[in-house]
Amino acid sequence: MRVVNASQMKQIEKNANDMGITYYQMMENAGMCVADFVRKNIKDFETKIILILTGTGNNGGDGFVAARIIKKFGGNPLIMMVDGPPKTIDAIKNFNKAKDCGIEIITFEKDKSIPIIWGSDAIIDAVYGTGFHGELNDNIKSLFSAISDSDAIKFAIDIPSGVDYSGEISDGAFKADFTIALDSLKNAHMKENTFENCGRVVCADIGIPEECHKI
Ligand SMILES: NC(=O)C1=CN([C@@H]2O[C@H](COP(=O)(O)OP(=O)(O)OC[C@H]3O[C@@H](n4cnc5c(N)ncnc54)[C@H](O)[C@@H]3O)[C@@H](O)[C@H]2O)[C@@H](O)CC1
Numbered sequence: 001m002r003v004v005n006a007s008q009m010k011q012i013e014k015n016a017n018d019m020g021i022t023y024y025q026m027m028e029n030a031g032m033c034v035a036d037f038v039r040k041n042i043k044d045f046e047t048k049i050i051l052i053l054t055g056t057g058n059n060g061g062d063g064f065v066a067a068r069i070i071k072k073f074g075g076n077p078l079i080m081m082v083d084g085p086p087k088t089i090d091a092i093k094n095f096n097k098a099k100d101c102g103i104e105i106i107t108f109e110k111d112k113s114i115p116i117i118w119g120s121d122a123i124i125d126a127v128y129g130t131g132f133h134g135e136l137n138d139n140i141k142s143l144f145s146a147i148s149d150s151d152a153i154k155f156a157i158d159i160p161s162g163v164d165y166s167g168e169i170s171d172g173a174f175k176a177d178f179t180i181a182l183d184s185l186k187n188a189h190m191k192e193n194t195f196e197n198c199g200r201v202v203c204a205d206i207g208i209p210e211e212c213h214k215i
């Protein structure tokens, strides 16, 4: 199994982009892999409410794609933006596509949003990925704390939010049952102390050709 650090992953993605597999296409592939994994790991998928938590970066972009494809598969996605609207070009494009296909998109509001957590059968964490560093803010910590107490099955895209690339865990980090690592495992997935946050880690092929990994 391939394990990479932050700068190696950036280089791999750049190599793919230079070969014509655009960052936008990689995001589409990532969202597809997540939607497919979620569909296969939820019993009676079509009857379940799947809450997708999105952040402002490309991890959130993966979440917007996953929501759209979950809907295409016949599922019931609901998007909650927990850190404001998307800021990167590709995430904005996918936010618009999710909106255009009729998915409800709401904004996290402390206290008001907690009943939505209790009503969700599955939760996908697309708040922060490899771009996270530092500490989680108190609102997000309280959200993740409520999620930890819920019975929903929990998925994290790439890295659980609040765990940084190297495996440093900030207070209140997301605790997933499954983490869908994109393309390669990162150092964080290999650390014993992140097990409680990552749960079972699977690695998704997001269409990056083998030769792009020669760095
Ligand atoms: N670059 C690429 O080619 C691809 C990236 N992908 C996804 O993109 C992710 C990385 O995306 P980004 O680099 O946009 O980063 P993220 O989406 O992980 O997060 C970046 C955002 O989080 C904010 N942030 C970081 N630490 C914070 C803190 N402590 N408190 C509050 N806000 C904080 C940053 O200011 C920034 O707005 C990957 O994990 C993966 O999920 C995939 O779409 C596949 C392709």
Ligand SMILES: [K+]
Pocket: 059, 125, 126, 127, 128, 129, 156, 157, 158, 159, 160, 161
């Ligand atoms: K995440």
